[in-house]
Amino acid sequence: MLKFFDAHTHVQFAAYASDFQEVIGRAYAHGVGMVNVGTQKDTSRRAVEVAHNYDGVYAAVGLHPIHTVKSYHDAQELGDNSDAKGFTSRGEDFDYDYYKQLALDSKVVAIGECGFDFFRQEQGANREAQIERQKEAFIKQIELSREVKKPLMIHCREAFSDLISVLKANPHNLKPGIIHFFSGTKEDAKQLLDMGFYFTFGGVITFTRDYDDVIKIIPLDRILSETDAPYVTPVPHRGKRNEPLYVIEVVKKLAEIKNVSEEKMRVQILRNSEQVFNIQF
Numbered sequence: 001m002l003k004f005f006d007a008h009t010h011v012q013f014a015a016y017a018s019d020f021q022e023v024i025g026r027a028y029a030h031g032v033g034m035v036n037v038g039t040q041k042d043t044s045r046r047a048v049e050v051a052h053n054y055d056g057v058y059a060a061v062g063l064h065p066i067h068t069v070k071s072y073h074d075a076q077e078l079g080d081n082s083d084a085k086g087f088t089s090r091g092e093d094f095d096y097d098y099y100k101q102l103a104l105d106s107k108v109v110a111i112g113e114c115g116f117d118f119f120r121q122e123q124g125a126n127r128e129a130q131i132e133r134q135k136e137a138f139i140k141q142i143e144l145s146r147e148v149k150k151p152l153m154i155h156c157r158e159a160f161s162d163l164i165s166v167l168k169a170n171p172h173n174l175k176p177g178i179i180h181f182f183s184g185t186k187e188d189a190k191q192l193l194d195m196g197f198y199f200t201f202g203g204v205i206t207f208t209r210d211y212d213d214v215i216k217i218i219p220l221d222r223i224l225s226e227t228d229a230p231y232v233t234p235v236p237h238r239g240k241r242n243e244p245l246y247v248i249e250v251v252k253k254l255a256e257i258k259n260v261s262e263e264k265m266r267v268q269i270l271r272n273s274e275q276v277f278n279i280q281f
C-alpha cells in the first residue's frame, strides 16, 4: 500500500549504481512510490528497466533540454567513465522512434523531462541556436505525448514565457501533465493552471520561503510532491545524498504552507498522482 508518492526522482542515475535496490527498499518500507525520470536515451531506458522490477515504481522517458546541446555532463547522472562523457559531449537529437518504443511500455507514465533551460547554457555558444534546439526537441516530445496519450513531465528554468507560448501553439493532451519544480511567477502559474497542468515541489521548499506565495495560490488538487533526487536534499537531511524516502519531509512542508493537516495533504497528493499519471495505487 502506497502512502506517499515521489513524482519526480532519478534513482536510475549513476549516483545510485551501487545501492539503488536499498534506496528503493527504504522507500518501500515507508510506503513511498516513485517515478524515475529519464533525461536522455540511457537514463530513460534504465528508468523503464528499474520500473519493471518493482510495484509502485514507474518511469518517464524523454530528453532534458540541457542534453540537446553539447558538453553538459553530470557525473551523478551519467557516471564518470569516458564512455558516458563521450556520449553527452555530442548533444542528443531527439530520436522519436527510440523514445516511442519506450513510451509505449505500460510502466511509462509520462514523457520527459522535457522543456526549456535557459539557466545552464553553454558559455560562448550561440544562444539563439541553443534555444532553437531545445524548442525542436520539446515540440517533438509534445507530439509524442499526444500520440501515446501520456502526460508531459516538464522541466523549465528561466524560460516560462517561451514555454507557455510553445504549449499554446502546439496542441497537447486533455490532461497535459506536470511542471516539475515550478519556479515561475504567480502569473505563469495561473496560465499553466488554466491549461490544466499540475505542479510538483521538492526539497527546496524546506529551506527557503521563496515558493510559499505561489504554492498558496495553486489548488490542493493540482499539487504533487517530488525529491528530484539525488539533488536538492530537504531539511533535516541537508548535506546527504537525496533519496525518495525524504519526500515525506516535502509533504509535511506542503501541508504547513497550505494550512491543512499532514494526513489531508498526503492523501490528496496520492489522489493527484493517480489522476495525472493515470495509475491506481
Ligand SMILES: [Zn+2]
Residues within 6 Å of the ligand: 008, 009, 010, 037, 113, 228
Ligand atoms: Zn529531474
